[in-house]
Every structure is written in structure tokens, then in C-alpha cells.
Amino acid sequence: MSAASGASATAASALAEAADAAAAADLALAAAQEAHAAAELAQATASGNQEAVAEAEAALAQAQLAADAARADAAAAQQEAEEARAAAAQAAEAAEDVAAEPAEDPMVAGARRITEAALAGMVTSLKETGNTPADVTGLTTWGGPSSTPTPPSGVSIVTIPCAPVPPCSTVSDFVDMVAAELGWEHEMIAGAGTPESYVAAFDSAIAKGPDVILGAAAPGALVGDRLDLAADAGIITISLADLPEPDPDALAAYDAYVSLRSPLLGALQAFAVIADSGGTANVSMIRDATFPTLAATADEVEQIMAQCAGCSLHIQDWLITDAFDPAAVDGIISGILAQNPDVEYLIMPYSLGDTAVIESLRTAGRSDVKVLHKDPNDEGLTNVINGGAWLTAASSLEWLAWAGIDQAIRGLTGAPYLGALDLGIGVLLFDADNAPSDLNQDQTFADAVDFRSEYRALWGIG
Numbered sequence: 345m346s347a348a349s350g351a352s353a354t355a356a357s358a359l360a361e362a363a364d365a366a367a368a369a370d371l372a373l374a375a376a377q378e379a380h381a382a383a384e385l386a387q388a389t390a391s392g393n394q395e396a397v398a399e400a401e402a403a404l405a406q407a408q409l410a411a412d413a414a415r416a417d418a419a420a421a422q423q424e425a426e427e428a429r430a431a432a433a434q435a436a437e438a439a440e441d442v443a444a445e446p447a448e449d450p451m452v453a454g455a456r457r458i459t460e461a462a463l464a465g466m467v468t469s470l471k472e473t474g475n476t477p478a479d480v481t482g483l484t485t486w487g488g489p490s491s492t493p494t495p496p497s498g499v500s501i502v503t504i505p506c507a508p509v510p511p512c513s514t515v516s517d518f519v520d521m522v523a524a525e526l527g528w529e530h531e532m533i534a535g536a537g538t539p540e541s542y543v544a545a546f547d548s549a550i551a552k553g554p555d556v557i558l559g560a561a562a563p564g565a566l567v568g569d570r571l572d573l574a575a576d577a578g579i580i581t582i583s584l585a586d587l588p589e590p591d592p593d594a595l596a597a598y599d600a601y602v603s604l605r606s607p608l609l610g611a612l613q614a615f616a617v618i619a620d621s622g623g624t625a626n627v628s629m630i631r632d633a634t635f636p637t638l639a640a641t642a643d644e645v646e647q648i649m650a651q652c653a654g655c656s657l658h659i660q661d662w663l664i665t666d667a668f669d670p671a672a673v674d675g676i677i678s679g680i681l682a683q684n685p686d687v688e689y690l691i692m693p694y695s696l697g698d699t700a701v702i703e704s705l706r707t708a709g710r711s712d713v714k715v716l717h718k719d720p721n722d723e724g725l726t727n728v729i730n731g732g733a734w735l736t737a738a739s740s741l742e743w744l745a746w747a748g749i750d751q752a753i754r755g756l757t758g759a760p761y762l763g764a765l766d767l768g769i770g771v772l773l774f775d776a777d778n779a780p781s782d783l784n785q786d787q788t789f790a791d792a793v794d795f796r797s798e799y800r801a802l803w804g805i806g
Contacts, residue, residue, distance in 0.1 A: 449623050449653075449654075450477075451477065451618065451623065451651050451652055451653075452618060452619065452622055452623040452652075453477075454476070454477025454478065454615075455477060455614075455615040455616070455618035455619040455623075455652075456619040457477065458477055458480045458612070458615045458619075459612070459615055459616045459619040459620075459773065460619075461480075461482050462612050462615075462616075462737075462771070462772050462773040463772070463773045463775060463777075463778055464778075465482060465483070465484065465772065465792055466482070466483040466484070466770030466771065466772050466789065466792050466793065467480050467481060467482055467483055467612070467770060467771060467772065468480070468481060468482075468483040468487070468605075468608070468768075468769075468770045468771065469481070469605075469608050469611075470765065472587065472588075472603065472605075472607055472608070472640075472764070472765060473607045473640055473643070473644050473647075474644075474647065475607075475608065475611045475644065475648065476648075476651070477615070480608075480611065480615075483768075483770035483792075483793070484792065484793070485793065486768060486793055486794075486795070486798050487768030488747070488750075488766075488767050488768035488769075488795065488798060488799075489750065489762060489766070489767070489768075489802060491802065492750055492753055492754065492759075492799075492802040492803060493753055493754065493757040493759045494757070494803075494804060495526050495753045495756075495803050495804075495805075496753070496756050496757060497526075497527060498527075498528075499523075499526070499528040499529070499555045499556065499752070499756060500528065500529040500530075500531075500552075500553075500554040500555050500556075501519065501523055501528060501529065501530045501531070501554055501555065501556045501557070501558060501752065502530075502531050502532070502533055502549040502552060502554045502556075502557050502558070503515065503516040503519045503520075503530065503531070503532050503533075503557075503558045503559075503560055503584075504532075504533055504534065504535055504542065504545045504546065504549060504557065504558070504559050504560065504562045505532065505534050505535065505560040505561065505562070506534075506535055506537060506542075506560060506561035506562055506635075506664075507534060507535060507536060507537050507664070508534035508536070509696075509721075510721035510722065511694070511695070511696075511719050511720070511721045511741060512534070512535075512560060512561060513532070513534060514721065514741050515560040515561075515584055515585070515741050515744060515745055516532040516534070516560060518741055518742045518744070518745035518746075518786075519558060519560075519745045519748065519749065520532070521742075521745070522745050522746055522749045523749065525800075525805055525806070526749070526803070526805065531552070531554075533545045533548050533549050535562055537634075537663075537664040537665055538665070539566040539567070542559075542562045542563075542566050542567045542570075543566075543567055543568065543570055545562070546562075546567050546570035546571075546573075546574070547570065549574075550570065550573055550574055550577055550579065553577065553579070554579060555579065555580065555752075555756060556579065556580045556581075556582065556752045556755070556756070557574055557579055557580070557581045557582070558581075558582050558583075558584055558748050558752070559581065559582070559583050559584065559586065559598065560584045560585060560744075561584070561585040561586065561604075561635065561637070562583075562586070563583075563586050563596075563635050563636050563637065564583060564586060564596035564597060564598055565596045565636050566596075566634075566635075567596065568596060571596060571597065571598060575599070580599050580600075580752060580755040580756065581598045581599050582598055582599060582600045582601070582602065582748055582751050582752055582755070583598040583600070583601045583602065584602050584604070584744050584745070584748045585602070585603070585604035585606065585637060585744065586598065586601060586636070586637055587601075587603070587606075587607075587636055587637045587640055587764075588601040588603070588763075588764045599755055599761065600751040600754070600755060600761035600762075601751075601764040602744055602747045602748045602751060602764060602767060602769075603764040603765060603767070603769065604637070604719075604739050604741075604744055604769075605739050605769055605770075605771050606637045606638065606640070606641045606718070606719075606739075607637075607640050607641045607643075607644040608644075608771050609641065609718040609719070609737035609738070609739060609771055610641035610642065610644040610645040610648075610691075610718065610737070611644050611645070611648055612718075612737040612771060612773055613645060613691050613716045613718060613735070613737050614644070614645045614648035614649050614691075615648065616716065616735055616737075616773065617649075617655075617688075617689045617691070617714075617716070618648075618649075618652045618655060620689075620714070621655070621688065621689075623652055623653070623654045623655065624654045624655065625649075625652065625654075625655045625656070625688060625689055626655070626656050626684065626686050626687055626688045626689070627649060627655065627656065627657045627658070627687070627688070627689045627690075627691060628657075628658045628659075628660060628680045628683070628684050628687045628689070628690050628691070629642060629645055629646075629657060629658070629659050629660070629690075629691040630660050630661075630662055630676070630680075630690070630691065630692050630693055630701075631659050631660065631661050631662075631693060632661070632662060632663060632664055632693040632694075633661060634663055634664065635664075638693050638694075641693065641718075642659070642693065645657070645691060646659070658680070658683055658684040658687070660676060660679065660680050660683070662676050664694075664696065666697070667694070667696040667697030667700075668696070668697065670700040670703075673697055673700035673701055673704055674700070674704045674707075677701060677704035677705060677708065678704070678708065681708055681710060687710075687713055688712075688713065688714065689713065689714045689715075689716065689734075690705070690713050690714070690715050690716070691716050691717075692715065692716065692717035692718075693717075693718070694717060694718060694719045694724075695717040695718070695719060695720040695721050695723065695724025695725075695727075695733075695736060696721070696724075698715065698717050698723070698724050698727055698732075698733055699723060699727060699732070701715060702715060702727060702732040702733065714734035714735075715727075715732070715733040715734055716733070716734055716735045716736065716737070717733060717736050717737075718736060718737040718738065719737075719738065719739070720736040720738055720774065720785065722783045724736055725774065725779055725780075725783050725785060726783065728774055728775060728776060728779050729776055729779045729781065730776075731776055734775065735773055735774065735775050736773070736774050736779075737771060737772075737773055738771065738772055738773070738774055738785055739769060739770075739771045740769070740785070740786045740789035740790075740795075741786065742786040742789075742790075742795075742796075743769050743786070743789055743790075743795045744769070746795055746796065746799045747767045747769060747795075747799075749799075750762075750767075750799060750802070750803075753803070768793075768795075770789065770792070770793065772788070772789070774788075
């Protein structure tokens, strides 16, 4: 009960007490009038004056009626006062109980606010890493560029995704779609999740002599001097999903970056388990440290979980190649359960391999463990819809492609690139209730902020 409700009950009790006292006074007055009428009747009877007797009898009858009514009013007022006193006592007790309850931990309250907002719509942060609940806010309007140079014609692009399967290859599919709207040529040369495969893909791409190479989760740190070789060949390189290299003169620096907001997705995972558990989450996290952006994401989960005093976090490493090997997944899950038998939540670095993870937990009799991942492909989103996975944190790969092409236009025309956090890309959470049944997650983002129309207007097409 609120303080206002308690005060209202106390006021009602005081009013009832006053009414009870007033009724008692009325009753006393009526009793006095009744006694006076009885005395006058006795006097009239003694005088033998029949007219006086009749008047006295009438007065006594009227006084008795008034006294009866006063007694009834007094009884009702007394009952009301007793009920009001009981209500006031109950309100006071409830107020004491509320006062005795500890206030909700600010971290839990903040995590709950963010989780609810990310399930209801998009959120964003002006920080790539080091987020606290205060840094994450809702996103409902376009926050990307306000102008872009006129796109040149006759441009050729090669996209190098991290692997030839979704969600890595999905970025390339969207680049193909966007490039077609500009009349540009596009080709995909996929990596295979290893540094050697990325170097080989860059060698093949450079040999083709495109105008632009887009690396989709192909970290600059893993391709070494190939970025410099591309620059020497006059090829613009743009990273999609990689973290910006802090040193623009570094060997492994792309010309421009489009952030997938991967650390922020990890932050949403951490906030979700803190909110769901009320600040007591026992979490195991699978970490893929091969990719710098995934290592930074794991660090972001770790620093947020450290802000939750009642939570615990256990970390298990794996490689992206493990995600495609059910036997390897089963061995890793067995190790996690042995290391942390009381685990309640399992955070994955991506949705790849989630079906094998869910099956391994089921086989071990631990389907109660809530699985969270991010960057969902269709299989991962389906597992969320079916309840095999609890939550997934998502960023729009289509939006990433549009933003990457916009950066390419700037590079091709000599215009300044935008900072990786200046592109306005938002993130959200999907659960079984809000995940799109048609698996078209990018449309969910476009329904919130129509990035397609914004870019078409900037480029003067459509």
C-alpha cells in the first residue's frame, strides 16, 4: 500500500471518529429530551388536566422517536468508526511492511528497463563498449546521415563474409540487393572462419580489381597487410561488423567501418539475465575470442555482469568451427555443466550451433537452462520462436548493408567517412512473443525506422 493510501485510511478513520462523537452527542441530547418529555407527562397526569396529558403524551412519543433514531445513528456511526479504525490499522501495518522491504537494486531496475525497451522496440547507445544502464536509450527516429554525395555509376564491389553460411553470407545477399538498386556489380568471395581463409579471399578479391571490398565480419587484425595491398591497388576497403581500429595508420585498418553494435548486443544479453533473475543470475558464457569484435562483446558481457553483485559468470572458450561440429558442441556443453552444475543461463556469441547446444542440454537433462544468443540466422530465430532458445539480441544485417554502401559512396567521391557510431543503427531483443513468424527480422527494424527510404532519399533513387 502506498503512503497516500495509508494517509487516506487514517483520515477516513479520523472522520469516522468525529462522526461517532457527533452521533453520541445527538443521542445524549435526544435522551435528555425524552426524559424531559416523560417528566412533563408525569406532571400533567398528576394535575388531572386531560388536555395537558394528551399534549405531554404526544411530546413524549415524538421524543422517543427522536431518541430511537439517534440511537440507530449512534450505533451506525460507532460501527463505521470501528471499521475505519480497523482499516487504518491495516493500512499502517501495510505501510510498515512496505517500509521494511528493501528498495530494488538500481542495477536490476536499470536492466529491467532496458530489457523491456529492447523487447518493445529498438535501443541504442552512444558508447561502443563500457555501457551502464544509463547509457542505453530507446531509438524511434532516423539517426543516420543527413546528406550523401551523388552515387557514382559503374562501380564494382566484392564482399568477403566470415563464412559462406548465414548470418555471415546474409550480409552479402543484402549488399547484392542494394548494389543492384544503384546499378553496381557485386560478387561474394567467402571466408571460412579462419585467418588463412580471409587472407586467401582478400588475395582473390584484390586480383579482380574491384572499386570496393566490403569485409563482413572479416577482422582487419586477421588479414594483416592485405588491407595495405588493397589500398596500394586503389581499392577502398570498408568493414561491416568489425570494431573500428583505434589507430587509423595501423596495418590492419579498413578505410571505414560500419558497426554491427556487437558489444551492445552482448550488453543486452547481460541486462536480460540480470533483469530476469532479479540480480541473482548464474551464467555460463561461450566466448569466441578469434574475432576481435566477439572478444570485445564477451568483455562487455563480463563488465556488465560484474556490476551485478548477486550474479556469477563462468566463461568457456570455443572456435566458430566448433559451432558446426555437434560432437565438439556436446563435449563443450558437458564441460560447462561439470564446471558450473548450477548454471541457469547460457550466453552464446552467435546463433551458429545453437541447435546442437539446445540438444546437448536436453540430453543432459538440463533443458531448464535458458539459452541466449545474438546475430540470429533463420535457424536461431526459429529456435527462439519454438522456445528452444530463450532470447536473441539482433541488429539488422540489411541496415548494415545499406550503411556500408553509403560509406562506399563517400569513399568513391572523396567525401569524409562517417564515424562507426554515427550511422544510427539500433538493436533489439527477440523472444517467443515478439519474434517475427515469417523470420523477416530486418522488416521489424524497417517498421520501426524506415532506413531503406532514408537511404534512397539520400542517394536520389527510388
